[in-house]
Amino acid sequence: MCELLKAGVPWIHSLSPFFPEPVVSEKMETLRKTDTQSFMDEVWKYYESKIEKEGLEAGYRWSTWIFSGRTTKELQTTASIVWERHQKDTSPQAVQAFYPMSELVKELEKTGTKIWIVTASPEPVIQMVSELWGIPKQNVLGMRLLEKNGTLSHELIEPFTYGIGKVELVNLANGNQGYDIAFGDSENDFPMLSHVRSKGIFLDRGKKKIPPNGTLIQSVADWKTIPKP
Template sequence: MGPSLPPPSARSLLQSPGWGAQLRVALQELVTARAPSPPLAAFDFDETCIFGDISETMLALIAGDTGADLVEPYLRAVARDPLSAYLDLVDTLIAGRTEPQVRQLALRTLDQGRRSGRIVLREAMRELIWAMHRHGWEVWIVTASPEAVVQPIAERFGVHPHRVLGMRCGKDTQGRYAPGVLEPYTYRQGKLDALHAATGRDPVFAAGDSRTDEALLRAARHALLIDRGDATLRTEAEAGGWWIQPAETLQPRPPPPPPP
């Protein structure tokens, strides 16, 4: 695994000011509880581990590089048929590229996304994942973004590339990703199916932000909804006894404006 950010301080499990007081205590108790075998945790990536969407940010970067009109047609396609649009997006992002090329493009997207404010690595989620690692948890990221795109960024959270499950394409004889996404598609129920195929079990803990994460959240013994304002999803979370964390409290304060 490549270099990652230094681990959060071990003085306290969850120090980020973003966590609600009661949720902080509940998460710390969960993380440190003894278990006969490594507990399984599953995290969505876009808008959960990070603020923003790495695939959409990469699409905008490619559009800027090539001058192609990519973003607006993609958004219109999402409005018509989200899954079909996501599958086409995977092809646009990685088909015809090698794994090292995708990695380089993903890291460039991360760098430019952080500079522009389109992408923020959520420190609260990073410290939660590190705390789980320190206490023997098996942590996976399950994402609807391309697996090869998320893998190098997951390293910043201390998650090994082999524990990232996302949209996958096969490779041709020259090692380039081939068009066509392989099943199971990591979307809605497919996220849980992929996790089952990789681990053979349901998660003890799952975190997500949208309806595409519902299957994972429902399957988990303890679920955390990053609430971005979907009233229907919040109602389901309340009925299901899920933990709820407002997304805006996990955001860093914007930098102060430059002096005049």
């Protein structure tokens, strides 16, 4: 998302549908052409304000426009570039996989467990990296944006993978077979954690979120990322 915003999203013709206040829209249009860092900062402020007023799901749904305006292939190309860059990044801000979770996925795969990635991120973006962990692209369930004339729009295909929508999409994908175990690290995952046949495991990032009753809690405060070659 940051990569797209720092580019000024020039492929999006107008920002007015996403910033209905004329003064704000005009400001955003100017910033994205003159100061993309400030543009990104202002977008995040607006996003946080929306979450504060309307809730996290409303913020997620609003943010879909950031991924719109280009083809799926173009979005995936950007995702691939960003992922490769982050794997070489040594800063704490780099997006890298947790080593313990990677090892757990390997062990589950050895037992023949079918593993799904269920995410509020765009499905095509996560499909670019899922196979690195042995998870087939077709087992990635994420945000799906409606295509119009080959271009991604900001309109969502329901169910949206937020909250109970994650549970609904898993059931659609596996023929209502349900699932035995689920891992999640945010309130967005709480319905998924509570609809398991066996156990939900909350990966606690120290944000003082309380998962559903019966959920196991695993702190990730001391988890290391996968060692670099």
